[in-house]
Amino acid sequence: MRYENPMYMAEDAGAADLISGGRLQLGISRGSPEQVIDGWRHFGYVPQEGENESDMARRHTEVLLEMLRGEGFAKPNPQPMFPNPPGLLRLEPHSEGLRDRIWWGAGSNATAVWAAKLGMNLQSSTLKDDETGEPFHIQQAKQIRAYRQAWAEAGHTRQPRVSVSRSIFALMDDRDRMYFGASRNDSDSVGYLDEKTRAIFGRSYAAEPDKLVEQLKQDDAIAEADTLLLTVPNQLGVDYNAHVIESILKHVAPAMGWRE
Numbered sequence: 001m002r003y004e005n006p007m008y009m010a011e012d013a014g015a016a017d018l019i020s021g022g023r024l025q026l027g028i029s030r031g032s033p034e035q036v037i038d039g040w041r042h043f044g045y046v047p048q049e050g051e052n053e054s055d056m057a058r059r060h061t062e063v064l065l066e067m068l069r070g071e072g073f074a075k076p077n078p079q080p081m082f083p084n085p086p087g088l089l090r091l092e093p094h095s096e097g098l099r100d101r102i103w104w105g106a107g108s109n110a111t112a113v114w115a116a117k118l119g120m121n122l123q124s125s126t127l128k129d130d131e132t133g134e135p136f137h138i139q140q141a142k143q144i145r146a147y148r149q150a151w152a153e154a155g156h157t158r159q160p161r162v163s164v165s166r167s168i169f170a171l172m173d174d175r176d177r178m179y180f181g182a183s184r185n186d187s188d189s190v191g192y193l194d195e196k197t198r199a200i201f202g203r204s205y206a207a208e209p210d211k212l213v214e215q216l217k218q219d220d221a222i223a224e225a226d227t228l229l230l231t232v233p234n235q236l237g238v239d240y241n242a243h244v245i246e247s248i249l250k251h252v253a254p255a256m257g258w259r260e
Contacts, residue, residue, distance in 0.1 A: 001057035001064075002031050002040040010067035010091050017095035024098060027123050028064070029105030030057040033193050058114065061104070065118060067091045068099040100158060107199075109143045116150035121161040124221070126202040126231065136188045136202035140164060140221035163227035166219075167204035170212055170247040175240065179233075180206035209251035216256060228258065 017024040030053075036042075040053060047056040072088030104115035104122060108129040112122055124140055132139055144162050151160045169180040185204040193199050205215055216222060230248060232241040249260065 001028055001060040002045065002053050003043050004028075004060055004064075006060045006064035007067055007091060010064055011093065013068070013098060014091070014093040014095045017098045017101075018093055022095065022097060024095075025101050025103065026098070027103040027105055028061060029123070030054050030107070030111070058111075062118065065099065065102065065120070068094075068102070070094040070096065070099075103161070103163070106143065106147070109146050112143050112147040113150040116147045116160065117154050119151075119154070119156050121163075122147050123163050123165075123229075124225075125165040125229075126167065127199055130190055130198045130200040136200050137219045137221045139200065140202070141224045144221060144224040161227060162225045163229050164221050164225040165229040165231050166202070166222065167231045168212065168216070168248055168252070169204070169206040169244060170209045170251050171207060172209075172243075172247050172251070175243075176206075176247075179236070180204075209247075209255075212252050213255045216252070 013024065013026055038053070040056070045056060045060075047053055048059075051059070067090075070090050072090045074089045076084040076089050100119075102120050104111070104118075104120040106112035106115055106122060106124060107127065109131060112124070115122055122144065124143060126136075128136070128140060128143065130139070132142075144164075147162065148160065167185070169176060171177050171181055186206065187203050189201045191199055191201065205212055207215060222228060230245060232244055234241065253259070
């Protein structure tokens with residue numbers, strides 16, 4: 001959201017949701033580390049006095065959420081080109097219900113709590129700030145519990161949704177074993193996103209289906225979430241990734257109690 005005009009985004013999201021029959025699930029976030037220095041400046045965005053770029057992204061997000069409520073805010077022209085409805089005008093096109101299908105990608109416990117207070121669903125990926133030194137799945141589970149507690153305290157009337165992302169590969173044939181059978185990503189890793197931010201990257205899972213099930217049942221964050229997003233190696237092509245997803249759906253999901 002450092003790079004986004006929130007009002008343009010609200011227009012585009014409303015149009016996409018109407019075209020798709022109300023099926024849009026829109027994930028947003030501060031954004032990942034950049035390839036350039038202060039890239040958002042090239043898009044015409046500058047933090048306000050006292051803000052940093054993350055504050056600016058959250059401010060943009062709050063404007064987006066306000067626009068998606070669909071309430072009028074703009075005074076109509078008394079001599080319009082086309083007739084206006086009575087009262088203040090809202091941003092168009094407006095899609096009812098889209099406001100409840102906004103997901104915030106939180107990289108820390110604090111931003112997860114912030115998202116809960118604003119009534120956004122939570123996306124937690126395979127990367128987060130290393131805040132306790134514990135294994136990734138334990139830290140992520142704590143993040144989810146903090147989010148749910150903040151949601152309850154905010155008094156929202158609907159149930160929130162929470163997703164986690166994982167790289168999961170069932171070793172079904174020689175191709176799978178060639179690509180992932182000797183995976184070096186079967187444990188968490190730690191690095192720095194910038195000079196101050198220590199981050200933890202969650203492990204990948206690659207094993208025969210019965211072993212995968214046992215490993216995944218030990219993942220606290222998967223147990224806490226209601227939605228699992230599979231990350232796939234898109235560079236390996238559509239056909240292979242269809243095989244990866246089908247293998248999980250047929251040979252792992254039933255034993256985990258997952259449904260499509």
